[in-house]
Amino acid sequence: xxxxxxGAIGLALLAIGYLLAGRRYPLxxxxxxGPGIVPLASGLALLALAVWxxxxxxxxxxxxxxNRPPTERPGRADPATTSGLFETGAAPTRPIQWSAxxxxxxxxxxxxxxxxxxxxxxxxxxxxVSSRLMGLEGWWRPAVLALGVTGVAYLLFARWLGVPLP
Amino acid sequence: MxxxxxxxxxxxxxxxxIGTVLGTVVGVLPGLGPAAAMALVLPLTIKLGPTAGLIMLxxxxxxxxxxxxxTSILVNVPGEAASVVTTIDGYRLARKGRAxxxxxxxxxxSFVAGTFSxxxxxxxxxxxxxxxxxxxxAEYFAFAxxxxxxxxxxxxxxxxxxxxxxxxxxxxxxxxxxxxxGSVRFTFDLAGAQAGLSFVAVTAGLFGVAEVLATMAEPxxxxxxxxxxxRELYPSRVxxxxxxxxxxxxxxxxxxxxxxxxxxxxxxxFVSYGVEKRVSKHRGELGTGxxxxxxxxxxxxxxxxxxxxxxxxxxGLPFTPSTAVLLSGMxxxxxxxGPFLLRDHPQVFWGVIGSFYVGNVMLLVLNLPLVxxxxxxxxxxxxxxxPGVLVLCVVAAYxxxxxxxxxxxxxxxxxxxxxxxxxxLQPRAARARAGAGPxxxxxxxxxxxxxxxxxxxxxxxxxxxxxxxGGGRRLRRSGRLGSGPPxxxxxxxxxxxx
Numbered sequence: 004x005x006x007x008x009x010g011a012i013g014l015a016l017l018a019i020g021y022l023l024a025g026r027r028y029p030l031x032x033x034x035x036x037g038p039g040i041v042p043l044a045s046g047l048a049l050l051a052l053a054v055w056x057x058x059x060x061x062x063x064x065x066x067x068x069x070n071r072p073p074t075e076r077p078g079r080a081d082p083a084t085t086s087g088l089f090e091t092g093a094a095p096t097r098p099i100q101w102s103a104x105x106x107x108x109x110x111x112x113x114x115x116x117x118x119x120x121x122x123x124x125x126x127x128x129x130x131x132v133s134s135r136l137m138g139l140e141g142w143w144r145p146a147v148l149a150l151g152v153t154g155v156a157y158l159l160f161a162r163w164l165g166v167p168l169p
Numbered sequence: 170m171x172x173x174x175x176x177x178x179x180x181x182x183x184x185x186x187i188g189t190v191l192g193t194v195v196g197v198l199p200g201l202g203p204a205a206a207m208a209l210v211l212p213l214t215i216k217l218g219p220t221a222g223l224i225m226l227x228x229x230x231x232x233x234x235x236x237x238x239x240t241s242i243l244v245n246v247p248g249e250a251a252s253v254v255t256t257i258d259g260y261r262l263a264r265k266g267r268a269x270x271x272x273x274x275x276x277x278x279s280f281v282a283g284t285f286s287x288x289x290x291x292x293x294x295x296x297x298x299x300x301x302x303x304x305x306x307a308e309y310f311a312f313a314x315x316x317x318x319x320x321x322x323x324x325x326x327x328x329x330x331x332x333x334x335x336x337x338x339x340x341x342x343x344x345x346x347x348x349x350x351g352s353v354r355f356t357f358d359l360a361g362a363q364a365g366l367s368f369v370a371v372t373a374g375l376f377g378v379a380e381v382l383a384t385m386a387e388p389x390x391x392x393x394x395x396x397x398x399x400r401e402l403y404p405s406r407v408x409x410x411x412x413x414x415x416x417x418x419x420x421x422x423x424x425x426x427x428x429x430x431x432x433x434x435x436x437x438x439f440v441s442y443g444v445e446k447r448v449s450k451h452r453g454e455l456g457t458g459x460x461x462x463x464x465x466x467x468x469x470x471x472x473x474x475x476x477x478x479x480x481x482x483x484x485g486l487p488f489t490p491s492t493a494v495l496l497s498g499m500x501x502x503x504x505x506x507g508p509f510l511l512r513d514h515p516q517v518f519w520g521v522i523g524s525f526y527v528g529n530v531m532l533l534v535l536n537l538p539l540v541x542x543x544x545x546x547x548x549x550x551x552x553x554x555x556p557g558v559l560v561l562c563v564v565a566a567y568x569x570x571x572x573x574x575x576x577x578x579x580x581x582x583x584x585x586x587x588x589x590x591x592x593x594l595q596p597r598a599a600r601a602r603a604g605a606g607p608x609x610x611x612x613x614x615x616x617x618x619x620x621x622x623x624x625x626x627x628x629x630x631x632x633x634x635x636x637x638x639g640g641g642r643r644l645r646r647s648g649r650l651g652s653g654p655p656x657x658x659x660x661x662x663x664x665x666x667x
Contacts, residue, residue, distance in 0.1 A: 049333060
């Protein structure tokens with residue numbers, strides 16, 4: 004099963020969860036709609052669109068894109084074009100994106116630690132981790148970069164604009 | 170009319186300069202919008218007196234429209250809601266080494282549109298404001314529906330995917346307190362969620378954080394941006410020639426949209442982009458880094474900002490959060506906007522209009538020389554730039570409402586935005602390292618659109634509009650219009666929707 008179908012399944016599950024959570028809000032009448040009417044309508048719409056996406060995934064897109072006139076195709080520099088993605092619709096085989104996954108985890112940790120450690124310490128650590136994951140070698144350069152980025156952000160937002168950073 | 174030259178007195182020139190510089194900075198920084206910045210400097214402007222004070226506030230308002238495109242073009246993080254559309258082609262132009270051209274065209278388009286809207290404001294204010302007053306609930310609904318339909322068609326590629334993302338955006342906008350009924354939805358007892366999901370946090374996550382994660386996932390795919398010579402920083406003759414028609418179309422469209430209640434600058438920008446996709450000679454290139462995709466929307470959002478001043482000055486009706494703050498400022502300075510403003514305070518009326526001309530020239534002079542400096546940002550290697558973008562996104566999200574919950578929102582939106590790329594919830598043309606694609610963009614715009622529509626309805630209900638067609642006219646006849654207390658949004662709303 005392709006990624007587009009997994010995406011459609013994800014959307015359908017989201018719509019179902021949303022509809023279930025929205026059951027507690029009254030619908031009232033069409034003349035005086037209650038707080039549940041928009042969630043019901045949008046949840047059903049997303050569910051229908053997810054089913055549609057699941058049905059057409061993997062066939063319509065490839066056909067339609069390959070039938071585009073040449074002017075509508077992306078530029079030569081676009082890696083998707085050069086790799087033949089547009090013509091085949093094939094999913095690229097990529098290694099597990101560990102650095103991005105670690106970064107996602109670091110961001111969650113950052114959000115959790117921000118109120119405890121404060122903006123300066125937690126943001127300094129975040130920049131060090133992210134710059135290391137981006138390929139900046141050694142520890143000195145990430146540490147100095149983190150100091151600069153955090154310091155500038157603090158001066159700009161907290162000192163100059165008066166934002167009460169944690 | 171001679172009062173127009175009031176804007177040229179040294180104190181007013183200084184106020185205009187400070188306002189436009191502050192507005193540009195606020196526009197460049199995601200998170201802090203013009204409404205919040207205007208509210209911050211409100212105490213200072215009261216001390217300056219009504220003319221200079223209002224000139225400074227107005228300078229922040231339209232200066233932010235100039236600056237909003239900078240981060241959209243350079244790092245794919247929109248400085249303003251109205252600049253979300255600019256990311257589509259602006260960021261791609263930057264990746265091609267044409268950041269300077271995109272920034273310069275954005276500044277020129279802003280200048281052309283800003284100047285046109287002031288002329289139109291001066292000439293046609295009373296006439297067009299009357300037409301805008303004819304809007305009733307049915308027209309509001311049709312306008313909201315138009316926005317949704319445009320969104321689904323605007324984002325390019327698969328319409329089903331775009332529509333799904335638009336619906337997802339609408340769903341996100343239902344989180345929090347309903348401004349009409351007061352009921353709290355989908356907050357799961359989280360106190361921070363009661364104000365709803367911050368548009369800034371969602372946008373910063375979907376665009377900025379997701380971009381950082383995608384760059385980490387595929388470091389080789391981020392093609393290095395070529396260093397260009399100084400003279401190549403500015404648009405070529407061909408680029409300038411191609412920019413003229415969308416600039417003019419965007420100006421007229423933006424001005425007309427600005428007269429209509431709602432998030433005019435945002436809607437104007439995507440209406441302009443939609444029109445370009447239909448009528449531009451180079452419509453096939455839109456979405457791949459076409460200069461038309463920058464010129465049209467940037468002209469439209471600036472023209473809409475000018476158009477939005479008409480109902481404020483002529484009728485005392487603020488149709489956007491920024492003009493609502495401006496209205497508050499006027500009332501605090503004992504200046505009542507509306508039909509009698511010209512009669513009672515001619516110096517203020519013409520002084521503010523005159524400052525628009527001066528301010529637009531100042532902004533062009535300020536922005537064009539800075540193009541080279543800003544364009545260099547696009548050439549910074551990702552390993553140095555992206556950690557900074559990450560911190561900027563988090564601070565921007567937090568600064569919107571000073572709410573720690575928004576930090577969770579920006580992180581969540583970033584991870585979801587990255588997952589959306591993986592799940593191909595954006596057409597292929599936009600996927601490959603070209604920034605957040607139409608999927609996240611549709612989610613962000615739909616959320617902003619719906620939230621702003623509903624908040625605007627609250628403004629409408631509280632000012633007597635929206636009950637029935639012609640309500641504003643009746644109020645105007647009865648003399649109540651514009652003399653009431655300043656319109657108050659609930660906390661954070663002003664800052665959220667610019």
